[in-house]
Amino acid sequence: MALVMECIARRSANRAFTLIFLTTAALPGAAFSQAAPLPPTAPALQVVATNATGVDLQSARDTSPSCPTIVPPVASQSIARSVEADDIIRLRDFGKMDASEADPGGFAVSPDGRYLAIQLRQADPVSNSYCQALLIYDLGNVRTAPRIVDMGGDYVRRTITLYGLEGFPTGTPEPLTPKWSKDGKWLAFLKREEGITRLFVTALSEGGTRSISDGRFDVADFAWSDDASQLRYRQRENHAAAIERLQTEGRSGFQFDERFWPLAELTPYPRETPAEVERFVMIGEADTFGGSGSASQQDRMAEEAGRAPTRKGAAVAISDHRQLAARVGDKNIVCQFKECARVAAAWTVPGADEIVFMRREGFAAARTGIYRWALGENKLTNILTTDDAIRGCDFQLLLVCAREASLQPRDIVEIDLRSGKIHQLIELNPEWIARRLGTVTRLRWTNKYGIETFGDLVLPPDARHDERLPLVVVQYSSRGFLRGGTGDEYPIQAIAAKGFAVLSFDRPLDYRTAMSRAGRSVSRRHIANAWTDRASVHDSLMRGIKLAADTHPIDADHIAITGLSDGASTATYALIHADIFSLALISSCCEDPSILETGVGEAYASILRTNEYPLPWEQHKSSWKRVSLAMNASRVCAKIIIQSADREARLATASLRALRQFGRDVTMFIFPDEYHVKWQPVHRQAVFRRTLMELDDWRRLPKARCSR
Incomplete structure (x- = not known):
């Protein structure tokens, strides 16, 4: 989904801009149709040499395929045998490691429903690195080899804000997800090289890729404007500035406080920093612009993301209690069916007064249920109930999702919203079929x-x-x-x-x-003292x-x-x-309490106290003996x-x-x-x-x- 952006800008001597962002959201209304060849023409990408900060914009380095197995074969010739450890290590992956229903899927369907772009990764223990590739599949002929748009790049580790510590590193991958422009002529994606995560674009008709972001800062997120003329992105400038301030502070010694995580290291983390600066580039124009929006505007943009109009202009929203609701004009319509509680993800149906949503249900919420809610009739229809895990969907007329089953690695499927049938679009690990499970x-x-x-x-x-x-x-x-x-x-x-x-x-x-x-x-x-959980x-x-x-x-x-x-x-x-x-x-x-209370850090100890764990531990030994291996x-x-x-x-x-x-x-x-x-x-x-x-x-x- 692309976010509409309108901006009012005033040029100043140093080329900075004052921007006002007004946001709505729209889901593309095109359905899958007979695939056509890749379009023969598209506007050329024109980007001037500098952006608003005066930093040179460099083209991406040419890369050649160096990972012979990163592109899935159309058909596997593997001999049937038992599963070995390396079979699992070398599975092709995409998206988030332990994805939930609403997480980015790691793939994107073009607005006309003809193509699917996906960023794959494959672990290579020999080089102790990851093979990575951006591929485009023709959904009208998925049995043909995909087009290779880009290969290479460094593994992008996800960072989070943990107990107020910003930029806390994890070993899990960032769920890199490419994004199509609304006209389907451009594809934007993130790639990490030389320690920096940059934003790249490619013109579908021409091939080749170009970096369009400031090469000094990591890009955190990006979105296309509704008319495909602008590509907006947020880069971690404020976080970088916070790191510089810490380096300056270290010259005279750090004061030990809640910024530390001494379990791992003795350098403090930044506390949560202000919302990152938002910039944009013009696509197909002879200039590159940059600017910033306020935190409140960015919060509104995040709030609006995921909402889309139906034929009557309704928008879907999920409350903090995961109750499904629709907004038509100034009126909120709350879904009263019991199945509308604890909804995990939802989409509006283009051109119809319907909302499709997904939830976990059944015994221990182990199953996935997909439903259609008709607003006018206030009618609820079950489309599908399955033991499969359905995640990261991209919605056109058909729902395109990542799917996992007990014996099936993550693949790409389409779900027919009328019949509820699941059809595999892309098998990314065909070699797995030959394994004896x-x-x-x-x-x-x-x-x-x-x-x-x-x-x-x-x-x-x-x-x-x-x-x-x-x-x-x-x-x-x-x-x-x-x-x-x-x-x-x-x-x-x-x-x-x-x-x-x-x-x-x-x-x-x-x-x-x-x-x-x-x-x-x-x-x-x-609960905390008795360790009831x-x-x-x-x-x-x-x-x-x-x-x-x-x-x-x-x-x-x-x-x-x-x-x-x-x-x-x-x-x-x-x-x-x-x-x-x-x-x-x-x-x-x-x-063990002696380590948890003192060795992890003040931020974690504060969380323990907030949740009323038995501290100080010396006064609650009988409680801690329930869980302490040392004791x-x-x-x-x-x-x-x-x-x-x-x-x-x-x-x-x-x-x-x-x-x-x-x-x-x-x-x-x-x-x-x-x-x-x-x-x-x-x-x-x-x-x-x-x-x-x-x-x-x-x-x-x-x-x-x-x-x-």
């Missing part, structure tokens, strides 16, 4: 608190129905493709291929949220393991648990409160392998020391230059291989016995 059984259950959850039991491809198998628990989301759990560190199909049963466990809804939805009032302090997750986990054992014979002496982040917290809690696990493979560790080291019997990012390894030191004091079998590996989610392909490969090796050794040994 383990069978998947969906399990559903309710814990003692009445909270629903689910999991998937994956068995080896050739498992006999009476064969007793060792069990490996992978956490903590089981929606979509069963890849490697949260963080993608424990390769489910590769583990199953080695003869293990795998329980992919989906974490139940947070206890407080579940009680609120059930209309029950609960004390935040009691942890107890709820643990009860769900234990019931899920029992249900898995009831479904297929399990070797009770060989049950292993894995996990990252909240999954690691579930694992360590389970080691304290249950004795069924003989191996734990975790990627972060641990919830329960004498009772832990399982072998523990920790594979931690260097920026989080200090969290494990108290537990590591205590476990070793009691002679427990614990080993920690630390990966350099890593984040909460590991981003380097060679490190993910090492974690995969070590996991498979440890599991293979463990299954051959009797269960260790120790007193509790």
Whole structure:
């Protein structure tokens, strides 16, 4: 969707502009039609040498394809075989790692519905880097090879604002999503080179790409004007200025305060900075302009994004409580159907008084439902209900979405809004079709608190129905493709291929949220002090393991648990409160109060106090003993392998020391230059291989016995 922009500008001696942005939003109304050849003509791209700041604008460097497998083959000639770790590492990806329904999809359909542009990435452990490419598919002939628009560029790691710390790095990829101009003649996209994320454009008729943003600052976002004459973008100038101020401050020493995250480093982060400056370039004109809008104007632009007019001018909106509503003129119409609650994404239907929306529903909200709401008739129609995860949709007459199924990596599908049929448009990993996959059984259950959850039991491809198998628990989301759990560190199909049963466990809804939805009032302090949510997750986990054992014979002496982040917290809690696990493979560790209260940082400690966690911990030892591995080291019997990012390894030191004091079998590996989610392909490969090796050794040994 493009945002309409009108600006009033006054030229001054230094070429700065005062801009007023008025925003609306519109969805393209074209439907899929018979594809035509790429248009023969389009206006030439003309950009002058300098922008408003006087900085040279450089053309993108010529790049040549250097990644032989980044472009998906039209048909795979792969020989059928079992899944190996590298098969999962080298899958072609796009969009956000753990995408939700409303996240950017990583692809864009042209306004006339004829072409689809997508930014692909593929991990390469050999070079410890990523192959990346921008491709255009002809949707009228998807069985032909795509057009390669651009290749290369650096992996773009996503940054977030965490507890007020701006620019906090993560290992997950930024969901790069190209955008078409409203006339379909231009395509804009982001690419990172030499440490800077720049904005590029290409003319569909001519090929070639050109950078049009200031090369000194990262571009954070961009949008086309409604008439395709302007391309607006926000670059992180204020953030860069904040970093410079920190460097100046460091000359006389930093004052230790809430800006620090000492768990990872001893340089402060900027606090949240003002809204970034917005600039624009003229396309097809002989000049390049820049200017800025106020924070309130940018907030309004963000608010309006995603709204689109129906035939009567209605706009769709989703409230903070996820209740669907339509605005017609000055009148708000709230959808009263129960299915209109907790809506994840919504679109208006061009030329009709209808709204299409998506929600999670069913037992434990494990299914995806798509509905059509007719405003005039106030009629609701279910279009589709599926176990597949549907994400990042681009709406024309047909809904084009990213889709994942339990055994299907993310692909591109179209959803017919009348019939509800799903049709695969683009298979991005055709080699996967030849892999021999383990069978998947969906399990559903309710814990003692009445909270629903689910999991998937994956068995080896050739498992006999009476064969007793060792069990490996992978956490903590089981929606979509069963890849490697949260963080993608424990390769489910590769583990199953080695003869293990795998329980992919989906974490139940947070206890407080579940009680609120059930209309029950609960004390935040009691939940925090009793660690009720942890107890709820643990009860769900234990019931899920029992249900898995009831479904297929399990070797009770060989049950292993894995996990990252909240999954690691579930694992360590389970080691304290249950004795069924003989191996734990975790990627972060641990919830020990002496580290959490002092070692993570003032910002995090403030959050703990706000949520009424039992602090100072010395006065609440009985509470912390429920979750602290260090305080329960004498009772832990399982072998523990920790594979931690260097920026989080200090969290494990108290537990590591205590476990070793009691002679427990614990080993920690630390990966350099890593984040909460590991981003380097060679490190993910090492974690995969070590996991498979440890599991293979463990299954051959009797269960260790120790007193509790």
